[in-house]
Amino acid sequence: MASEQWKLTPRRRRVCSFCAAGIEYIDYKEYSRLRRYLSERATILPRRTTGTCMHHQRQLARAIKRARIMSLLPFVPSRNAA
């Protein structure tokens, strides 16, 4: 129910937070910044939820995947966290 909320409530068109911050390259080492783009189940959030532009969404996905390889971000939530 709560997860469906975004469909029902009209939301202002958001601008990509990476464009707004003027970030040209998303570094996988900034894992604390990337964590915001993971859901509770540690999946990468879709663009429609975060408002990220396509250019940065691709970079973001790659950065998250790299951070996961280096165990900086989880593939699945840890058992005590979720």
Added chain:
Amino acid sequence: MPRDYEILYIVRPELDDQQVQEAVGSVNRLIENVGGTVVKTDVWGRRKLAYEVRHLREGHYVLTDFKADPQAIPEMEATLKISDTVFRHLIVRKPDKLRRGTRAQPTPAEPPPEAVAPQAAVPSDIAEEESKEPQEPEVET
């Protein structure tokens, strides 16, 4: 032509500072052995892993910037894979800051300066306009 790379690797947690330094030394020696040059080494220190790797929950993270030929990377990978002290590593090519400006040129030896300069500028008008808005996406945690 040497390229800029960076390697992030995780050293086994049970080693003390001196043993970590030895491990760092051996990785740096490996880079030199394959014909590269170490630019900078940054020891992040002991950190919790996001998930268990080889039944370990922590590790010493080390980040090293280096220059090497692309052919040298598979050699490094092969050696690191069988390392006892380094149990995970990731070699990544460093982003080329002028990539967008130089992509059109087949020979990146001498990019025309006027082609590079405007590309480097971030769309600041967009950043200005939306700076009042919260920059974080709405994410339920």
